[in-house]
Amino acid sequence: MPDTAARLRRTVGAGQRLVVKVGSSSLTSADGGHLDHGALSALVDVLATRRAQGRQVVLVSSGAIAAGIGPLGLSRRPTDLATQQAAASVGQGALVAAYQAAFSAHGLTVGQVLLTADDVTRRAHYTNARRTLERLLELGIVPIVNENDTVATQEIRFGDNDRLAALVADLVGADALVLLTDVDSLYDGPPSQGGSRRVPLVETVADLDAVRIGGTGSSVGSGGMVTKVEAAGIAGGAGIPTLLTRLADVSGALAGEDRGTVFAPAAATRASRKRWLAHATTARGRLVLDAGAVAAVTDRRKSLLPAGITGVEGGFAAGDPVDVCAPDGTVIARGLVNYAASELPRLLGKSTRDLARDLGPAYEREVIHRDDLVVL
Ligand SMILES: Nc1ncnc2c1ncn2[C@@H]1O[C@H](COP(=O)(O)OP(=O)(O)O)[C@@H](O)[C@H]1O
Ligand SMILES: N[C@@H](CCC(=O)OP(=O)(O)O)C(=O)O
Numbered sequence: 001m002p003d004t005a006a007r008l009r010r011t012v013g014a015g016q017r018l019v020v021k022v023g024s025s026s027l028t029s030a031d032g033g034h035l036d037h038g039a040l041s042a043l044v045d046v047l048a049t050r051r052a053q054g055r056q057v058v059l060v061s062s063g064a065i066a067a068g069i070g071p072l073g074l075s076r077r078p079t080d081l082a083t084q085q086a087a088a089s090v091g092q093g094a095l096v097a098a099y100q101a102a103f104s105a106h107g108l109t110v111g112q113v114l115l116t117a118d119d120v121t122r123r124a125h126y127t128n129a130r131r132t133l134e135r136l137l138e139l140g141i142v143p144i145v146n147e148n149d150t151v152a153t154q155e156i157r158f159g160d161n162d163r164l165a166a167l168v169a170d171l172v173g174a175d176a177l178v179l180l181t182d183v184d185s186l187y188d189g190p191p192s193q194g195g196s197r198r199v200p201l202v203e204t205v206a207d208l209d210a211v212r213i214g215g216t217g218s219s220v221g222s223g224g225m226v227t228k229v230e231a232a233g234i235a236g237g238a239g240i241p242t243l244l245t246r247l248a249d250v251s252g253a254l255a256g257e258d259r260g261t262v263f264a265p266a267a268a269t270r271a272s273r274k275r276w277l278a279h280a281t282t283a284r285g286r287l288v289l290d291a292g293a294v295a296a297v298t299d300r301r302k303s304l305l306p307a308g309i310t311g312v313e314g315g316f317a318a319g320d321p322v323d324v325c326a327p328d329g330t331v332i333a334r335g336l337v338n339y340a341a342s343e344l345p346r347l348l349g350k351s352t353r354d355l356a357r358d359l360g361p362a363y364e365r366e367v368i369h370r371d372d373l374v375v376l
Pocket of ligand 2: 022025
């Protein structure tokens with residue numbers, strides 16, 4: 001319904017605290033190797049206007065790798081991790097220096113925040129990152145967040161910043177997430193294919209059934225529309241609406257004009273800890289269950305006990321996130337496991353009472369407590 005889109009756009013525009021994510025493709029020159037200073041200062045103008053209205057913004061900016069391509073004398077975005085990290089190391093400095101100059105022209109100060117996936121997956125780090133961002137906002141600073149590309153390894157990196165932006169929006173309790181890219185909105189098919197129509201509103205996931213979502217359309221972007229739609233889903237699960245559009249249209253959209261795509265927040269949200277578990281963690285292994293345990297975990301929301309586990313994969317430690325799978329291997333839940341992978345095989349198929357009797361009271365504990373388990 002068009003009214004819903006207009007109402008949601010007004011909600012986003014009226015938000016006191018926005019997380020705004022800008023992609024590499026919006027910040028780099030057509031050859032993809034240099035920062036587009038005109039685009040960067042146009043973005044800063046929009047954000048500075050919000051700050052002048054007394055509102056807060058957290059900027060999640062990609063572009064470090066793209067900004068490092070030219071200075072390193074490369075002809076295109078590197079594909080190997082080591083050169084990407086070198087490019088990010090060179091480019092991140094250039095990126096933040098450019099933001100610093102552009103924001104200071106508006107009398108604003110920026111603070112660089114580089115996060116790894118671990119910083120939003122390990123609970124203690126997560127709380128610490130939240131405290132830092134809160135304090136920066138209290139002090140009137142514009143935090144500029146990016147992934148800490150120079151230290152992130154292939155297995156643990158986010159790679160694109162869309163999911164990171166959604167997690168940051170949840171972390172700081174943003175009123176809305178704004179994703180800025182090089183297309184004006186979501187289309188019902190990749191815009192390069194022609195004939196695709198604009199999708200102004202995504203109210204529920206069912207609205208996406210008729211949408212063909214593709215990868216990146218540029219030589220510098222990484223996630224394409226897939227990761228943006230996922231990010232909108234993560235933000236929506238935290239009760240946060242998302243506006244997706246391009247830089248040229250964002251002021252209009254925030255003022256309520258019919259631009260871009262708005263994604264409605266989910267009607268029911270999970271508790272923060274469960275959201276964190278579902279979206280911010282990377283599984284370090286898998287537990288395969290029998291059919292009875294699948295029903296206990298999914299339908300009756302019980303804790304997972306050793307008796308219902310038939311297989312253990314991976315080299316996880318106690319406390320690590322693991323995927324919980326049905327007998328056919330489908331992932332049905334994620335949880336924080338109470339035992340290391342090496343401890344589990346001898347416990348499988350046994351009741352907690354037998355384990356406590358044979359091995360001692362420490363073995364009476366669940367494999368995953370229901371509070372540490374989120375059904376997907
Ligand atoms: N259904 C779709 N609607 C809009 N854009 C799409 C769609 N499917 C794929 N895309 C592509 O996604 C691109 C944006 O993603 P990406 O290049 O990763 O940008 P960014 O650098 O902003 O993260 C668009 O340029 C477009 O070519
Ligand atoms: N952290 C990386 C982000 C990589 C990237 O291309 O992301 P995006 O343009 O948002 O798809 C960088 O700053 O280059």
